[in-house]
Amino acid sequence: xxxxxxxxxxxxxxxxxxxxxxxxxxxxxxxxxxxxxxxxxxxxxxxxxxxxxxxxxxxxxxxxxxxxxxxxxxxxxxxxxxxxxxxxxxxxxxxxxxxxxxxxxxxxxxxxxxxxxxxxxxxxxxxxxxxxxxxxxxxxxxxxxxxxx
Amino acid sequence: xxxxxxxxxxxxxxxxxxxxxxxxxxxxxxxxxxxxxxxxxxxxxxxxxxxxxxxxxxxxxxxxxxxxxxxxxxxxxxxxxxxxxxxxxxxxxxxxxxxxxxxxxxxxxxxxxxxxxxxxxxxxxxxxxxxxxxxxxxxxxxxxxxxxx
DNA sequence: TCGAATTCCAATCATTTTACTTGGAATTAA
DNA sequence: TTAATTCCAAGTAAAATGATTGGAATTCGA
Numbered sequence: 001x002x003x004x005x006x007x008x009x010x011x012x013x014x015x016x017x018x019x020x021x022x023x024x025x026x027x028x029x030x031x032x033x034x035x036x037x038x039x040x041x042x043x044x045x046x047x048x049x050x051x052x053x054x055x056x057x058x059x060x061x062x063x064x065x066x067x068x069x070x071x072x073x074x075x076x077x078x079x080x081x082x083x084x085x086x087x088x089x090x091x092x093x094x095x096x097x098x099x100x101x102x103x104x105x106x107x108x109x110x111x112x113x114x115x116x117x118x119x120x121x122x123x124x125x126x127x128x129x130x131x132x133x134x135x136x137x138x139x140x141x142x143x144x145x146x147x148x149x
Numbered sequence: 150x151x152x153x154x155x156x157x158x159x160x161x162x163x164x165x166x167x168x169x170x171x172x173x174x175x176x177x178x179x180x181x182x183x184x185x186x187x188x189x190x191x192x193x194x195x196x197x198x199x200x201x202x203x204x205x206x207x208x209x210x211x212x213x214x215x216x217x218x219x220x221x222x223x224x225x226x227x228x229x230x231x232x233x234x235x236x237x238x239x240x241x242x243x244x245x246x247x248x249x250x251x252x253x254x255x256x257x258x259x260x261x262x263x264x265x266x267x268x269x270x271x272x273x274x275x276x277x278x279x280x281x282x283x284x285x286x287x288x289x290x291x292x293x294x295x296x297x298x
Numbered sequence: 299t300c301g302a303a304t305t306c307c308a309a310t311c312a313t314t315t316t317a318c319t320t321g322g323a324a325t326t327a328a
Numbered sequence: 329t330t331a332a333t334t335c336c337a338a339g340t341a342a343a344a345t346g347a348t349t350g351g352a353a354t355t356c357g358a
Contacts, residue, residue: 001152001229003238003262005346011258027304041347047306060355061303076261080150089152108285109160112225112276113152119272123265136257154317176333190318196335209326210332 006083009037010045014079017055018071018129019136025057025064045083052082071133077124087121089113095121155232158186159194163228166204167220167278168285174206174213194232201231220282226273236273237266244270 012035020026028046032039046065049055056068067074081087081095090113091099104110161184169175177195181188195214198204205217216223230236230244239262240248253259 001150001156001233001236001238002240003150004344007150008239008258008262011261015258025304029304038347040349043306044347050306057305058355059305059353061301062356063304063354065305084150087150089150090157091151106288108281108288109157109164111284111288112160112273112281113157115276116269116272119268120265123268124261127261127264132257132261135260139255139257139260153315174333178333187318189320192335193318199335206334207326208324208334210330211327212325212333214334 001089003080003084005041006045007080009035009042010049010083011076011079013037013042013046014049014054014067014074014129015132015136017065017067018133021067021071025062025066027064031065048082049079052078054078054082067129071129074129075125076127076129076132077121080124087124088117093117150238152229152233154190155194156229158184158191159198159232160225160228162186162191162195163198163203163216163223163278164281164285166214166216167282170216170220174211174215176213180214197231198228201227203227203231216278220278223278224274225276225278225281226270229273236270238262242266 013031016031016035017026028043029039031037032042035042046055050057050065054068054074055065057063057065077087086095086097088094088098090110092101092104092107092110093113095117098104101107101110162180165180165184166175177192178188180186181191184191195204199206199214202217203223204214206212206214226236235244235246237243237247239259241250241253241256241259242262244266247253250256250259
C-alpha cells in the first residue's frame, strides 16, 4: 500500500518550488540535484503537473518552473491525484469514476474501503504547500540555512 | 495507491468466515467460490493469515478454516497488515521498522506521509469484523438471504 | 548572430511486483 | 480405502515501476 516514487518525488519537487516561490523560474536540474532525483525522470512528473496547471514553465536559457498559484492554494491532494491517479484503495471506490460492481449496494468490504478513502482524502485535501512551509520553519529550518527536504 | 488483491481478497475471505462463524470449519474451496477468487491463490493468502494466528485450520476431509477469535476481536488493520505489510505510504514512515533517512528530523514531506499513515491506521484499527457484520445487516442483508460480499 | 541552457517530447528498457498456475505431499472423516 | 481437504514449493505471464536515451524546440545572454 505504498505510494510510488511519482507521488513522493512529485511532492518533494513541489515543496522545493514552494521554497523558491517568487524567485523566478527554477530549473528542473537544480530541483533534481537538491532532491536527488533523476532529472529526466522528474521531467516526466513535472510535465504532468504542468499539464494539470499546478506549475508554469518558462522555456529557454534561464528558464524553469514556478508554482502556478500561491502555496496556500495548492494542496497535497492536488499533487497526489495528478501523479498517482484518483484516490481509492480499491477500484470500486475510486474518486470520480468508480469501477462498476454488481453488488456494490450490498458490499460491506466496499464500505470499509470507502471509509479509508474518505479519511485519506480529508487529510491530503487539508494540507497545503503553505502548511508545509510553516511546518518546515517549525521543524527548525529556514530558507537561508536549508537542511533540505 | 491501491491495495493489492491480497488485502482485498483477504478481507473478503475473513468476512466470509465471520458470516459462518460458529458453523465449524469452512472449506477454502467454498470461500473461493462464493468470493469468486482462485482457490489456489486464496490458499496462499489464508496461509499467511493462519501463520499470523488470525484463522485456525482443520486438516483432512470436512476440514477447513475458522476465525481464531471472535469477530469483535479482529480488526481490518490486523488483516491488512498481515497481507500487505506494515502500513505507510513511504518507507520512511513504515510501522515498526521505518527506513533510515539522513534528514528525517528535518523532512517535511515525511510529516505529510506520517499524517496520512496515522489517519489510515486509526480507521483500519477501529473497524472490527463484528462492525462489518453489523453493517452487513444494516445494508439489508442477512445470513439466510445472502447477497454476498 | 551564435551558442549554451533549458524545456519539451517520444521511445525504449531492465527490474520488480502482481496475480496467479502447476503439481504434488500429508492428513483425516466417512 | 478413498475422497476431500489442508499444506507446501516452484514456476510464470503480464503489468507496473523507475528509470534511461536521444533529440527537437525555445530563449537568454554575450
